[in-house]
Every structure is written in structure tokens, then in C-alpha cells.
Amino acid sequence: MTLRHWILSLALGLVLIVAIAIGGGYLWLRSSLPQIDGDITVADKNLQHSVTIGRDRYGMVEIRAETDQDAAFALGFAHAQDRLFQMDSMRRYGSGRLSEIIGPAMLATDRRMRILGLQHQAEAQYQSASANLRHLLDAYAAGVNSFVTQQRGALPPEFLLLRYRPEPWSPVDSLIWGRLMALQLSGNWRDELFNARLEQKVPPALFDLLTDRTSQSASIDWLGRSRAASNNWVISGKLTASGKPILANDPHLGLTAPSPWYLARIVTPGRVLTGATAPGLPLLVIGTNGKVAWGFTTTTSDTEDVFDERLSADDPTRYDTPDGPKAFETRDERIKVKGESDVVLTVRHTRHGPVISDAGDVSPEPGHVLALGWAALQPGDRTPDALLAMNRAANAADFEKALRDFAAPQQNIVFADVAGEIGFVAAGRVPIRRQLYDKSLLPVPGWTGATDWTGMIDFDALPQLHDPQAGWIATANNDVSAYAKGGFFGIGWDSDARYRRIANVLTQSSNPLDLLQTVKLQSDIESTPLRDAVRSWLPQTTGGAHADIVAALGAWDGRMDRQRPEPLIATAWLDHLARRILADDLGPLFDDWWFWQIDSLRHVMSEQAWCDDSRTSPVETCRQQVDLALNDALEELTQHYGANWRKWQWGDAHRVSFAHPIWRNVPLLRDWLDAKLPTDGDNATVSRGSPLPSQGDGLYPHIHGATLRFAIDLGKPDQPLFALAGGQSGNPLSSHYDDLLTAWRDGDVRPILQSVTHQITLKPATSVQ
Structure with a gap:
């Protein structure tokens, strides 16, 4: 050779x-994919009887069990089969333990979580939980651990990449999920911190214009996602074709892979639960138990205050109170960091709450610290027990009784039962302040006692409606304080554009409403605020060389259709207009503030003085800025999409990206897994399609929207319809990782488990049968 x-x-x-x-x-x-056929023998005393886990061709799950505990065990097993890494990262995030597996890059996040103490709150909730809830939590944890123990193949790929094995699941881990939801859906304390910076930057008159409105800043949480959105409505049987209530809900969260929801049907002798579960939790969050159906939107009420605490002049280890200097309550937290030495953090508490400025990402004045007062941190939070009672409610009256224990986060909960009753309660704890300080827009002085909390608003005084004469109820993060019997609920409401659109559609029909009309409304893409802005301001432009574009926009119906150019042009024009009007005044704060606050922009442009760009010598008018902004927008879009504007499409710029927390950092895998699907909608459409503002690249990425759609006619309580943003599996090797994505985008809904195509049976090693 x-x-x-x-x-x-x-x-x-x-x-x-x-x-x-x-x-x-x-x-x-x-081999990390789950076993979905055959029998599995389980040596765990928490499983008392055989239970089946059926799956349909989309991976949706049906559990059939003889007891609630057996069902919880099976749900824990199924969740772990499909979402184990998501569950583990959730509990690590909530307990401040991400640095253990990722390294020092997550140390700042872990510090914040240790300061907030979500793990300790979850432990307290478990200790005070009812016996029924504890039994379910224990059985669920046993189901998760049973899967991990019997798994003979590879763990999900994320564990292999990060080179660690998951610890056993504990019942307390499940309760961390609720603490994280309370954190994500309560955000006015971040608004207060931003407003403090804004007040120092802009003149008082402009500050008043920017804050005297329905919503505050962009309200972006730590994870970089807008928090304020969701729709729900319920229609009385007197307005429906079936003669029974119709209920709909689409919770809006940041769009991620995997989805925050896992669709399941859980059948026991006592009830049939159908809807959205949360991986990590043994309860139905949104859906129906066959007798009552319910759905959530975030109230966006003011349940938090940042207290500016003054350190004592004679002893900076103490802080001032109305009764004199007081020592901080402290505890030490040890944070393990992969590849480095442990970090010991001393967490300080004042009488108002944890000292959040110790996290290092906000800077108080010298001699001061900032503490967080948050309704979700108050003792005696029985929200998990409330959710259990909601799951088991036999009728609307039982359901409403359960809401009395619902503490955090405050939610607009609509509900209906098969007997025909409908209702709404903004359930949750809202503080009573001794004195309201500047509309609660800014941090308050903590040493005077003038703004201290004196209790919580009574449940019966919360916003609520029961079988209203109008025959329907809807909420969309709009102002619901008119339905309360008193108390201050804040001014941080979202724009009422989605609510008004829902109300218009529900009231304009002369015929009885049916489920298909509700499903269609959930996918509605008319952006009334953007259309009205175009019609109000663009006629002022001279048009010039762009007369044909101005004419096309003038005839536009406001539908944010991904295949049309008008939504792209209108959005880009509005984006550049806001920048031209306010970037000079807000400076570096503009990008933190601007998130499609059309109402605020309208307020500012009502006074010509604010339209002038102080950075230039000519004095610009609002009309000139409208012209210049259109020129800016068209120049940017031409650069990125070509000279023929009629070929531009909103979907070219507005694409949804379901980024996985791990694989998005791996270039080849990121490109393989990220669909970047063109989508409809914008920040104000019922079918929410919140885009990020452009970074000069002509792109408006869709980052926030309906993570789930749920619709049910109580005339057929066993046939609810759903759409899931993504897929049932969190494993990228699974065919169910994102197989529901296109149907979700296109507004296609379907029942859970149309037919069982795969089934496993979990059998106890020693049966009591």
C-alpha cells in the first residue's frame, strides 16, 4: 500500500x-426522551394505585387516577419527563442558586433572589399549608423523583452541557413557582426607581406629562420582558347561542422556550381538570374542573413601595424610625459559585422589608438604603391553598370563597359555572397607606412613618362584579378601580385599548355570541392606538415625495397584518417620532422609558414646546417632527428592505423568537432551534405582539404575547379549546418541542387529547387494590 x-x-x-x-x-x-408506552413499576409509597398517562399526537397529556394524590404523583412524573430542566432552573432561579451550575455570571441574579428570600417564603407557605395541599405537594414531589430515579437513559441535554445532576425535588420547590409569578407580575417598585431617575432628569412639567397617564415606564422585569398584559372575558348565557356562559383567557408573558405552560387533562372520580398546568406545580392554574371555568389577567395594582431608609447619624449600622434608631434584622446567605469560592451575603431587613439596594444595581443617596415593602412578603400567604380550592370548587359561590385566600400577585380573575353564573374579582392583597405620597410614583421616606402601611384592603372592597346587567365582563390590565368600594389601587394601569376593542366586539353583535367568535376575538389584530395616531398626526405632514405612502396609511384599517407594509411603516414612523420628540429631554433614559406609550406621546405633543429638539439650533414644531420622523422611518426601512415600499411586510421585521435560556448561547444550536416566525399584532392588539423598538436595524422583534389561549362554552364544559405558544416538551430533540407554534401563531385552537396515541401505566410495586 x-x-x-x-x-x-x-x-x-x-x-x-x-x-x-x-x-x-x-x-x-x-435516550433522554421520555418513555411514552408500556408499564413502569414504581417503588414509592406515594403511589397507591395504578395510574395511566396518555398522550395524543401533540404530546398533550391525559392522566387517569383513582385518587387526587395518585394524580399528583403522575403529573409530577409527566412534568419531569418533559420539562425537568425547566423545573430545575425555575427552583434554582427562585432560590438564588444559579451560580452553582453556571458560574459567576449569575451571581448578581442570585444576590437579588437571596435578598428577596423567595425560598424562605415558600418554606413558610409549606409549613402553614392545609393537610390536603401538603398531601398533593408531597405526592407530586415523589412523582418527580420517581422519574429521575427510574430514568435509565441520558438526562435532558442541558444537564449534560452544564455537567450536573438534578437534586431530589422537594414539596417546597413547587411553591417557589408562585413566588416567582408574584415577582414577575408585580412591578411598580421598579417604576418608582425609574421615576426617581426621571424626576432628576426632566423639568417638573414634563415629568407630570410622562407620569400622569395609564401606565408608567416600559415595566420591563429583570428578565427583560414586559410584565403588564393579558386578556380575559366572560359572557353570560343570556347573550350566547348555547344559553350558557362563554369564557376566554390569554395570559401574556415573555415568549420563551419551553412554554411556561403544560397542557393536561386530569381525570379522577371526583372531577375532571382540563387546562394549563405549570411545570413544578401539582395544580391547574388556568382552565376548568368541569363545573367552573376561570382565567387570569394581572391587575397591575400598586402592591409595592420602595422605602428610602435613612441611616442613623451616630450609628450607620442602624436606621432611623419614628421611634428612634433601630437595628437591621440580618441573616447570612452562602452562595456557591461554580469554579470559585463561596460568597457570603448578609441580607438586611428593615421594618418595611428587605434592603434591595444591597443587591448593588440601584444606588441610594449617601447615608441611605432602599427597602422593599411588598404585599407578597407579608406573612400568612395562603395563595396555594386558594388555588387548590379553586380547582375543587363545585360552583361559582365556592370559587369566590376560595379567592378570599388568594394573596399574591393580585389578579383579575373571571369565572363562570355550568349553572350560568359569571363573576370577576381582583383578588389579592393591596396595602392601605397611612398617607399617599405623590400618587405613589416615587420612593417614600421610611423614617417618618407617614407613609407606612396600616393593613390590607378588605376582600369585599376589592374590584369585583357579579352577573352584571350588561351580560359580560372583560379585563385587559385596564383600570378596574371603579368596581371597588374604596382604597387606592394605583395609577399604573395599562392602556385601555385592548379592553375597548374587546368591549366593542362583544357589544356590536346583534346575534347571540358563540365560541368561534370568542376564538376569533382572541386573534384580533386591530391596533386602534396606532391607527388613531396615524389618522391624527399624519394628515399634518406635507407628504411631498411620500404622498403615496401617506395616502396608503390614511386608508389603512389599523390591522397589524404580517403580510402588509402599512403596519411596518406606521410602527417605524411612531418609533422615530417618539425619539425625535423625547430623546433630547430624556437622554440615556429614553431607551429605558419608551415602549409604545402612545398616550404619553399624545400628552407631550399637546404642548408645542416639547416638540423642539433642544440639541439643534432651529426650533422644530410638532408638525415638522411628524414630517422628519416619517423621513427617518422610510430611510431606515429602504436601507433594510429595498426601495419598493409596496413589497415591505410587517412580518419581515416583526418575528417571534422563542429563545431557550441555555441553547440561545450556543451559535449553531441557537440558529437551529430558533424559528423566528413572522407574526401579526403589536403592543395594543388583543392578540398581543409587543415588539422591541428598533435599534436602527429595521427590526421590531416580537418578545411578548399570549403564551396560551383558552376558550370554553360552559354548554359543553368537557370541550375547552387551547393554543400553546411552542410545544409540550422542553427537550429540543423531541418532535413536541415547538410543533404547536404555527397553530398558535395562526389562531388555531384545539381540545386537549383528541385521541390517545401513546400510554404508559405507572404501577405501584405493592398495590393496595
Whole structure:
């Protein structure tokens, strides 16, 4: 054999070895997919009877069990099969333990979570939980751990990449989920911190214009996602074709992979629960129990205050109170950091709450610290027990009774029962302040006692409606304080655009409403605020070389259709108009503030003085800025999409990206897994499609929207319809990782488990049958 042939043979051999290794590695990774057929024997006393887990062709799950505890065990098993890494990262995030597996990059996040003490709150909730709830939490945890114990193949790929194994699941871990939801859906304390910076930057008159409105800043949480959105409505049977109530809900959250929801149907002798579960929790969050149906939107009420605490002049280790200096309550938290030494953090508490400025991402004045007063931190929070009672309610009266224990986050909960009753309660704790300080827009002085909380608003005084004469109820993060019997609920409401659109559609029909009309409304893409802004301001433009575009926008119906150019042009024009009007006044705060606050922009443009750009010598008028903004927008869009504006499409710029928390950092895998699907809608459409403002690249990425759609006619309580943003599985090797995504985008809804195509049976090693 010649040297050339020998080298070639060696090379081919090496290629074959690499191919076998890659193929073998892929096959090993495939073993992380769940067993979905056959019998599994479980040696765990928490499983008392055989239970089945059926799946349909989309991976949606049906559990059939003889007891609630067996059902909880099976749900924990199924969640772990499909979402184990999501569950583990959730509890690590909430308990401040991400640095253990990722390293120092997550240390700042862990510090924040240790200061907030969500883990300790979850522990307190478990200790005070009812016996029924504890039994479910214990059985669920046993189901999760049973899966991990019996799993013979690979763990989900994220564990292999990060090189660790999950710890056993504990019942307290499940309760961290609710603490995280309370954190994500309560955000006015961040508004207060931002407003403090804003007040120092802009003149008082402009500050008043920017804050005297329905919503505050962009309200972006730590995870970089807008918090304020969701729709729900319920229609009385007197307005429906079936003669029974129709209920709909689409909770809006940041769009991620995997989805925050896991669709399941849980059948026991006592009830049939159908709807959205949360991986990590043994309860139905949104859906129906066959007798009552319910759905949530965030109230966006003011349940938090930032207290500016003054350190004592004689002893900076103490802080001032109306009764004199007081010592901080402290506890030490040890944070393990991968590849580095442990970090010991001393967490301080004042009489108002944890000292959040110790996290290092906000800077109080010298000699001061900032503490967080938050209704969700108050003792005696029985929200998990409330959710359990909601799951088991036999009628609307039972359901409303359950809401009395619902503490945090405050939610607009609509509900209906098969007997025909409908209702709404903004359930949750809202503080009573001794004195309201500047509309609660800014941090308040903590040393005077003048703004201290004196209690919580009574349940019966909360916003609520019961079988209203109008025959329907809807909420969309709009101002619901008119339905309360008193108390201050804040001014941080979202724009009422979505609510008004829902109300118009529900009231304009002369015929009885049916479920298909509700499903259609959930996918409605008319942006009334953007259309009205176009009609109000663009006629002022001279048009000039762009007369044809101005005419097209003038005839536009406001539908944010992904295949049309008008939504893209209108959005880009509004984006540039806001920048031209306010970037000079807000400076570096503009990008933190601007998130499609059309109402605020309208307030500012009502006074010509604010339209002038102080950075330029000419004095610009509002009309000139409208012209200039259109020029800016068209120049940017032409650069990125070509000269023929009629070929532009909103979907070219407005694409949804379901980023996985781990794989988005791996270039090739990121490109493979990220669909970047063109979508309809904008920040004000019922079908929420909140885009980020452009960064000069002509792109408006869709980052926030309906993570789930749920609709039910109580005339057929066993046939609710759903759409899920993504897929049932969190494993990228699964065919169910994102197979529901296109249907979700297109507004297609379907029942859970149309037919069982796969089924496993969990059998106790020693049966009591």
C-alpha cells in the first residue's frame, strides 16, 4: 500500500470513527426522551394505585387516577419527563442558586433572589399549608423523583452541557413557582426607581406629562420582558347561542422556550381538570374542573413601595424610625459559585422589608438604603391553598370563597359555572397607606412613618362584579378601580385599548355570541392606538415625495397584518417620532422609558414646546417632527428592505423568537432551534405582539404575547379549546418541542387529547387494590 493510500485509508477510518461517535452520541441523547408506552413499576409509597398517562399526537397529556394524590404523583412524573430542566432552573432561579451550575455570571441574579428570600417564603407557605395541599405537594414531589430515579437513559441535554445532576425535588420547590409569578407580575417598585431617575432628569412639567397617564415606564422585569398584559372575558348565557356562559383567557408573558405552560387533562372520580398546568406545580392554574371555568389577567395594582431608609447619624449600622434608631434584622446567605469560592451575603431587613439596594444595581443617596415593602412578603400567604380550592370548587359561590385566600400577585380573575353564573374579582392583597405620597410614583421616606402601611384592603372592597346587567365582563390590565368600594389601587394601569376593542366586539353583535367568535376575538389584530395616531398626526405632514405612502396609511384599517407594509411603516414612523420628540429631554433614559406609550406621546405633543429638539439650533414644531420622523422611518426601512415600499411586510421585521435560556448561547444550536416566525399584532392588539423598538436595524422583534389561549362554552364544559405558544416538551430533540407554534401563531385552537396515541401505566410495586 502506498503512503498516499495509507493516509487516505487512515483519514477515512477517522471520519468513520467520528461519524460513529457522533451517531452514538446522538442516539445517547435521544435516550433522554421520555418513555411514552408500556408499564413502569414504581417503588414509592406515594403511589397507591395504578395510574395511566396518555398522550395524543401533540404530546398533550391525559392522566387517569383513582385518587387526587395518585394524580399528583403522575403529573409530577409527566412534568419531569418533559420539562425537568425547566423545573430545575425555575427552583434554582427562585432560590438564588444559579451560580452553582453556571458560574459567576449569575451571581448578581442570585444576590437579588437571596435578598428577596423567595425560598424562605415558600418554606413558610409549606409549613402553614392545609393537610390536603401538603398531601398533593408531597405526592407530586415523589412523582418527580420517581422519574429521575427510574430514568435509565441520558438526562435532558442541558444537564449534560452544564455537567450536573438534578437534586431530589422537594414539596417546597413547587411553591417557589408562585413566588416567582408574584415577582414577575408585580412591578411598580421598579417604576418608582425609574421615576426617581426621571424626576432628576426632566423639568417638573414634563415629568407630570410622562407620569400622569395609564401606565408608567416600559415595566420591563429583570428578565427583560414586559410584565403588564393579558386578556380575559366572560359572557353570560343570556347573550350566547348555547344559553350558557362563554369564557376566554390569554395570559401574556415573555415568549420563551419551553412554554411556561403544560397542557393536561386530569381525570379522577371526583372531577375532571382540563387546562394549563405549570411545570413544578401539582395544580391547574388556568382552565376548568368541569363545573367552573376561570382565567387570569394581572391587575397591575400598586402592591409595592420602595422605602428610602435613612441611616442613623451616630450609628450607620442602624436606621432611623419614628421611634428612634433601630437595628437591621440580618441573616447570612452562602452562595456557591461554580469554579470559585463561596460568597457570603448578609441580607438586611428593615421594618418595611428587605434592603434591595444591597443587591448593588440601584444606588441610594449617601447615608441611605432602599427597602422593599411588598404585599407578597407579608406573612400568612395562603395563595396555594386558594388555588387548590379553586380547582375543587363545585360552583361559582365556592370559587369566590376560595379567592378570599388568594394573596399574591393580585389578579383579575373571571369565572363562570355550568349553572350560568359569571363573576370577576381582583383578588389579592393591596396595602392601605397611612398617607399617599405623590400618587405613589416615587420612593417614600421610611423614617417618618407617614407613609407606612396600616393593613390590607378588605376582600369585599376589592374590584369585583357579579352577573352584571350588561351580560359580560372583560379585563385587559385596564383600570378596574371603579368596581371597588374604596382604597387606592394605583395609577399604573395599562392602556385601555385592548379592553375597548374587546368591549366593542362583544357589544356590536346583534346575534347571540358563540365560541368561534370568542376564538376569533382572541386573534384580533386591530391596533386602534396606532391607527388613531396615524389618522391624527399624519394628515399634518406635507407628504411631498411620500404622498403615496401617506395616502396608503390614511386608508389603512389599523390591522397589524404580517403580510402588509402599512403596519411596518406606521410602527417605524411612531418609533422615530417618539425619539425625535423625547430623546433630547430624556437622554440615556429614553431607551429605558419608551415602549409604545402612545398616550404619553399624545400628552407631550399637546404642548408645542416639547416638540423642539433642544440639541439643534432651529426650533422644530410638532408638525415638522411628524414630517422628519416619517423621513427617518422610510430611510431606515429602504436601507433594510429595498426601495419598493409596496413589497415591505410587517412580518419581515416583526418575528417571534422563542429563545431557550441555555441553547440561545450556543451559535449553531441557537440558529437551529430558533424559528423566528413572522407574526401579526403589536403592543395594543388583543392578540398581543409587543415588539422591541428598533435599534436602527429595521427590526421590531416580537418578545411578548399570549403564551396560551383558552376558550370554553360552559354548554359543553368537557370541550375547552387551547393554543400553546411552542410545544409540550422542553427537550429540543423531541418532535413536541415547538410543533404547536404555527397553530398558535395562526389562531388555531384545539381540545386537549383528541385521541390517545401513546400510554404508559405507572404501577405501584405493592398495590393496595
